[in-house]
Amino acid sequence: MEPVRSGCFCAFILFLAVRLRAADCAKVIVGDPFKIPISCEPGRLLRDLGDDGTREIATGQSGQWKVSREEDRDRIKIDSSNIVFTHTLYTDGGIYELTCSTSGTKETIQLEVVVASEKSVTQGDKVTLPCYFKTIRGTGLPGWWERNGNETPADRLTVSTDWITTGDLSLTIDGAQPEDSGDYFCYTQDGKRSGNPAAVRLTVTEKKSHQIISSTAAPGNIFTWVLAAILLVLIVALLYLWCCKLRNDRVKL
Template identity: 30%
Template sequence: MCDINQKAFSQGIKTYFAIVNTPYTFPGNGSSCERAEWRKKSSPTDATIATYQNKICLIEKGFRGEFSCNVKENHLLLNSAKYTDSGPYEFVCNGKKKALILDVLYAVNVHKAEMDNITLSCHAANANDVTWLYNDEKVLHYTKDGTIIPGKGYEGRVSLEKNCLKTGDLSLTITGVHKTDAGLYRCFVHDETTKGYPHTYLLHVNEKRSSPGDQTDSNCNEAHIFGIIFGTLLVILIVEVVIYLLYCLTSKLLKDQSTSATTTYHVAKSADDTTDNGSELCNTSPKNERQSMDGHPVQVSDTTENKPSTTRPFFNPSERGL
């Protein structure tokens, strides 16, 4: 692999990388060409992998299953990269050639939580400099005179071991990793022409998990919030019950007062009626009584017939023969 990178660097050919056992899409869009070809440069002769013409992409018989065409954009797709797929390739569009080199890498998978620190190991002997790349962007470049040039976004967050070139320990340390730091990291020496070992890391950044103490605090906070909500609802319920009871009590009192007032009124009215009747009886005059007597003759009792009369009768001369 060192030979591939050195040859690409010396010839000015751009190197692309793929991770072993993962898909890879080659550069070069066939839809922009009347006729296009993808070729693999190998000895003794080049091999055509696929052709594109009249809007049809066709994979050659010997490469079917290993390669396929991206129908939407008409790119060449390597279905699952293998080490044997490393090497030079060529894309030809309307007779114009573009060379490239594919480097198939084995990446060490690393998992870290957000804001954790991480150290990616790399070693090389007799190195004059070291360069770490994130995908195709520079993370850090360190020269023999001790100059450190961090990449954009990594200022103050990346560092190397002391006397790294002397000891051959070119390990990179990243402090406080971010979600955006996830991706492929590669270690190079000698102006990116030679790989360090291990060379490639695939960093996965996970969301930071709460510690047991944090989890306890979180549970306490949730319980506190629940207690506040429950207490508030209980107070509201009590207030509503009190208001309802007061309403019922007030309604009952008003009803009782209304009933009492009605009863008092009827009693008073009955008393007034009785008084009026008595007054009429008391105000009956003797004149009226006499009128009653005159109008209705008094009946003499029959018992006087049986009593002897004490009244002396008048003298009747006829009875004496006078």
């Protein structure tokens, strides 16, 4: 699946492995894999450290790419066409530059690593995914949600109509289904502001057949117990009346 791109617009790419092109800005959840395509050889992948200069992440020459630092080799791997961060760290966020020595071209990747809130519910439950923005005097940019790279449909999903006033853009899903599982991001129209939390990972567990049977049978069980209690009271009452009758008969004798 092709990545979402729009110039310097920070597209929220929610794939488990994110593929990028030049001048892309991506968000990835901490701990998820992250891929940077290798488009040339020889070349270098550098990370911009700001005032501290740059750090070499990987180099490619003589038909082979390799990870530069020994301490990175346990979690950064090279396959036939990608540099793969197998387990993205929060500190991996920043600007990366892939330089092709032969052509002199450069590809810039701005990576933001975010922490996801996690929600787990059972099929059919209502669930609210939290998201808050700081708004000032009831003004702010329009905001919305995306799931797995696609804007969420309106069916069964609601947000507060006055979220710009309250700052609460939390998303409510009524009757969650297994296909609703995924990574949800909320953001403003210009894509420059993330909500708090920046992402929510939702897991919807399918309701098992025995759960459905037990839940539907519950009202019947209650009725059975009520009926049994009534019968027990009647039996006790009849026994009491019978005992009273026997006592009266003995007195007469």
